Amino acid sequence: MWLPFSATFQRNYLVMKRAFPWSFFLGHILSGFYIIIFAYLSYFFVFKKDLSSSFSTYAGTNDYLSYVILGGLLYSFSVSLLMIASRALITELREGTLESLLLTPSSRKGYFLGYVAQGLMRVCVEFAVITSAGYFFGLHLHHINWPGVLSVLVILVAATFSQALVLGSFMLYFRDTYITQNTLFVMMGLVCSITFPASFLPDGLRWIGNIMPLTYGVDALRMVWIEGKPLVETIQLLWKMIILGLVYFPIGSFLIKRMEKYVLEKHFG
Amino acid sequence: MIEAKGIGKVYSVKKKKSFFRSEKQIVRAVNGLNLTINEGEIVGLLGLNGAGKTTTIKMLSTLLNPSEGTITVDGLDAVQDAIQVKAMVNMIAGGERMLYWRLTGAENLRYFGKLYGLSGNALEKRIKYLLDIVGLTNASDTPVELYSKGMKQRLQIARGLINDPKYLFLDEPTLGLDAPVAKQLRGMVKTLAKSDRKGILLTSHYLEEVEELCDRVYIIEKGSLILHDTPENITASVVKDYHVTIETSVLSAPVQYRMKQGLIGCTLGFTENADSTVMQIKAPFDPTAQIIDLCVKESVSIQKLELKRPRLEDAILALAKEKSA
Numbered sequence: 349m350w351l352p353f354s355a356t357f358q359r360n361y362l363v364m365k366r367a368f369p370w371s372f373f374l375g376h377i378l379s380g381f382y383i384i385i386f387a388y389l390s391y392f393f394v395f396k397k398d399l400s401s402s403f404s405t406y407a408g409t410n411d412y413l414s415y416v417i418l419g420g421l422l423y424s425f426s427v428s429l430l431m432i433a434s435r436a437l438i439t440e441l442r443e444g445t446l447e448s449l450l451l452t453p454s455s456r457k458g459y460f461l462g463y464v465a466q467g468l469m470r471v472c473v474e475f476a477v478i479t480s481a482g483y484f485f486g487l488h489l490h491h492i493n494w495p496g497v498l499s500v501l502v503i504l505v506a507a508t509f510s511q512a513l514v515l516g517s518f519m520l521y522f523r524d525t526y527i528t529q530n531t532l533f534v535m536m537g538l539v540c541s542i543t544f545p546a547s548f549l550p551d552g553l554r555w556i557g558n559i560m561p562l563t564y565g566v567d568a569l570r571m572v573w574i575e576g577k578p579l580v581e582t583i584q585l586l587w588k589m590i591i592l593g594l595v596y597f598p599i600g601s602f603l604i605k606r607m608e609k610y611v612l613e614k615h616f617g
Numbered sequence: 618m619i620e621a622k623g624i625g626k627v628y629s630v631k632k633k634k635s636f637f638r639s640e641k642q643i644v645r646a647v648n649g650l651n652l653t654i655n656e657g658e659i660v661g662l663l664g665l666n667g668a669g670k671t672t673t674i675k676m677l678s679t680l681l682n683p684s685e686g687t688i689t690v691d692g693l694d695a696v697q698d699a700i701q702v703k704a705m706v707n708m709i710a711g712g713e714r715m716l717y718w719r720l721t722g723a724e725n726l727r728y729f730g731k732l733y734g735l736s737g738n739a740l741e742k743r744i745k746y747l748l749d750i751v752g753l754t755n756a757s758d759t760p761v762e763l764y765s766k767g768m769k770q771r772l773q774i775a776r777g778l779i780n781d782p783k784y785l786f787l788d789e790p791t792l793g794l795d796a797p798v799a800k801q802l803r804g805m806v807k808t809l810a811k812s813d814r815k816g817i818l819l820t821s822h823y824l825e826e827v828e829e830l831c832d833r834v835y836i837i838e839k840g841s842l843i844l845h846d847t848p849e850n851i852t853a854s855v856v857k858d859y860h861v862t863i864e865t866s867v868l869s870a871p872v873q874y875r876m877k878q879g880l881i882g883c884t885l886g887f888t889e890n891a892d893s894t895v896m897q898i899k900a901p902f903d904p905t906a907q908i909i910d911l912c913v914k915e916s917v918s919i920q921k922l923e924l925k926r927p928r929l930e931d932a933i934l935a936l937a938k939e940k941s942a
Contacts, residue, residue, distance in 0.1 A: 355731035363719045366760070444714030448776065450680055452732035453703035459732075612680050613628055 349458035356462025364470065373470060376428045380478040383420030387413060387543060388485045406545035407570075413486030414574045419542035419566055421478050421487075425501075426508050426562045427533050428474055432467030433460060433512030434529065437604070438519045441611055450608055457601075464509055491576030499579055500568045503586050507561035507593035513600020520607035541566055561596075564588045619654040619677060619784055619816060624686035625840070626672050646672040648840040649686065654784060657814040659806065661821070661831035661848070665937055669840035670820045674786045677818065678708045690784065704733065706784045709777035711792025713769050718762040722753050722772050725761060726779055733780035747775035750805070767798035774805060784816040785809065791823060799826070806830055824930040834929070836936065843936065848929045855935050856927035857901040861908060864921040868894040872915050879911045880904060893920060 391397060391412055404410050436459070440446040449459070483489060519528050539546055539557035546557045557563040568582040568589075579586075626647040631639040647669040654660050662670050675681040677688060679699045688695035690702045709715075716725055723744055730740040748754045751771040761769060770790070777785060787806065791799040803826060809815045821827050827834060828848045836844040836851070844851055868876070868887065876896070877885050883900040898904055905924055912919055 351731045351734060351736060355728050359717065359720065359724070359728045362724060363717070366719050443717075444712075445717060447680060447708070447710070448715035448729065449732070451678060451703060451706075451708055452729065452780075453700045453734070454732040609681065612675065 349455040349461075352454040352456075352458030353462040353465070355454075356459050357466045360463060360466040361469075364466070369470075372428070372431065373474065376424050376471075376474050377477050379427070380420045380424035380474070381481055383423065383543060384417050384478070384482050384485050384487075387416035387420070391416075402548075403545065406547040407541075409570065409574050411488060411574055414488045415570060416543050417482035417485060417487040418570050418573055421475065421482060422504070422562065422566045422569055423537060423540070423542045424478055425471060425475050426504065426536070426565070428471045429464065429467070429505060429508045430512045430515060430532070431529060432471070433464050433509055434516035434519055435525055436460060436463045437516055437608070438523070438525055441520070441523075446608075446611070450612070456604070460509070460513070464505075464512075468505070488574060491574065493572040493576045493578065496572030496577070496579040496582070497569065500565060500572060500582065500586070503589050503593075504561060504565035504569075507565070507589045507596070510593040510596035510600055511561055513604055514596055517600060517603035517607045520604075520611050523611070536560055536562055539563070559592065561589045561592045564592075618656070619652075619688070619690050619818075621650060621652040621673075621677065621683075621688045622686055623649045623651060624673070624676055624683040624688060625649055626669070626676060626681065627684040646840050647676070647683075647837075650835075650837065650840070650842055652677075652835055652842075654816040654818050656783065656816045657810055658833070659810045659817045659819055659831050661819050661827040661834035662837065663820070663824070663827060663834055663933060664837040667839075668837045670837065671788060672840075673837070674708065674788050674818065674820065678706050678786050679703050680708075704780060705782055706786065707777040707780055707782040708786040708788065709773050709790050711770070711789035713766065715773055716761050716769060716776065719760060721758050721760050722748060722764070722768075722775070723757040725772060726775055729776050729779050735779070743779065743781075747778055751775045767794055770794055770798070770802065774802070778809075782815065784818070787817060787819045787821075789821055790819070791821065791826060799823075803830060824928070824933060828929045836933070838936075852927050852929050852932045855932035858927060859900050859903050860925040861896075861898040861900070861904055862921075862923045862925075863896045863898070863908060863912075863919060864893050865896065865912065865917045865919055866893060868896075868917065872917065875915065876911055879914075880907060 399410065399412055403412070407415050409415055437446065440449055479487065515529065515532060519525055522528055535556060536542070539549060539553055540560050540562040541557065546554055546563065549557070564585040568585040571577045571582050572579065624647060625645065628644045628646055630642050630644050632642050633639045650669075650673060652660075652673070662673060664670050672681065676683045677695070679695050679702050682696050690705055693701050695702045717728065720728065726744045726747060727740065730743060735743060745754075748757050751774050753768060753771055753775065756764065756768060761772065764772065774790075790806070791802055794802065806817060806819070807830060810817050819827065819830060831848055834846065834848050834851055835842060844855075846854070867889070873887055873894075880898065880900070882902070883898050883904050886897040888895040888897070898908065903924070903926070905922070909919070
């Protein structure tokens with residue numbers, strides 16, 4: 349698995365150096381930035397810092413700006429990661445390199461991990477830029493439990509990677525990236541407690557958030573970032589993320605394998 | 618040896634009936650095909666468009682699983698032991714796909730080499746060797762997007778050889794290439810088979826290429842095998858006609874008559890020109906020697922003689938005509 353991992357990492361790094369995906373990079377930063385600006389303007393000019401008591405109850409904090417900015421930050425992080433992993437094979441298909449990849453006896457897990465590990469370099473830069481922007485709009489940086497933040501992010505990356513395998517197989521099936529991914533992203537923005545607690549949503553919608561690792565990731569991150577709580581207090585949320593990852597991973601691996609054959613039969617045969 | 622026994626491939630295809638309605642249709646792309654490829658042998662796979670050549674290559678190279686039948690590569694099952702089989706085979710397709718255009722030639726080979734489990738000095742040596750044999754050493758650090766079509770095709774060959782495969786599948790390898798580059802590639806293919814003892818399966822629309830390179834040829838039609846033999850035997854069994862055109866001094870009617878009588882089993886036609894006669898002869902054998910003897914006997918001076926032997930192309934065209942009739 350190591351050789352496909354390092355080969356894919358190196359290949360994508362070289363491609364990124366020669367043709368940096370500026371549109372994705374700026375797009376993700378801007379989407380995070382819009383969430384911050386929207387929250388800031390609404391907070392000060394629409395409801396004039398007047399939060400309902402139910403917000404504090406559901407969100408577990410009175411710091412609305414940090415709540416929303418962290419939501420936007422992690423939403424952008426999660427979307428970037430999902431896009432990187434799920435688009436890998438469909439990009440190979442579009443560039444005409446899928447066959448040469450599938451001809452090799454290499455481990456597909458190594459390939460995907462290499463793809464994601466290299467993509468994380470870009471995602472981390474996006475994360476840093478959005479965090480810096482968030483700081484100027486009210487994101488608190490003082491009580492942060494840094495090891496806790498790191499642990500939440502590592503588990504979120506693993507769970508999101510598994511979810512991306514499922515998304516990627518749908519993309520291969522429909523041979524579409526735009527509608528498939530954006531339907532999921534819009535849904536995530538709505539049900540994963542990004543700008544408001546999901547508890548405000550009707551029950552019929554809330555269950556969708558329960559099957560998204562981001563829902564638990566964003567709640568856990570807020571606890572260790574805004575309140576500086578110890579990691580142990582987030583353990584339930586972390587377990588939920590791990591379980592979702594463990595469910596998505598075999599499903600995604602199975603579907604991706606099926607879809608590899610499917611696209612070759614469907615579109616080249 | 619690669620041995621395919623009774624392989625078949627069935628696709629389910631959706632056919633649009635109206636804007637909202639589509640119907641599932643079963644398409645049989647390959648049907649009960651038997652095929653072998655030995656080491657050091659170049660085997661041709663011919664057929665008209667949609668005959669099932671590409672599907673067959675994809676099954677042999679493990680990209681697709683056969684719906685029926687078995688494929689073994691040196692005794693290993695291509696479906697059950699796909700990982701081991703993948704290490705022993707490779708495929709080169711015509712066109713400009715299967716390479717990363719943003720990477721240089723050397724980087725492409727390094728990437729694929731690692732995917733085949735090569736690393737360190739062994740990989741670097743292999744890259745250097747392959748770039749050298751395909752004549753891309755000077756362009757090794759140039760991004761592929763700046764390569765010409767011929768250079769990309771040569772790099773494809775290097776990619777196809779990166780794992781030193783025992784068996785190589787060439788799907789239209791000279792598609793769209795200039796004549797000199799195509800000739801160079803044909804030379805390379807011959808060397809790979811005859812000197813490096815690689816078993817090669819070749820599909821090509823250029824039948825002269827198949828005739829020049831292949832030891833044996835399989836001809837398939839709608840997924841089924843219709844003929845399997847050497848190119849010479851296929852041509853001889855399908856196309857019987859030799860065509861000879863001779864331009865001579867003007868022939869008188871009695872000489873023309875004696876010529877017709879002397880060339881038994883041949884069909885003759887004469888065209889009179891101002892200072893010459895053009896004789897067109899069609900025969901189920903090569904009548905050249907007989908014609909020359911007759912001309913000498915009749916003291917006819919030959920100004921021009923052209924013999925058209927039956928070619929594999931004629932055989933394929935005849936078979937296609939026969940099938941469509």
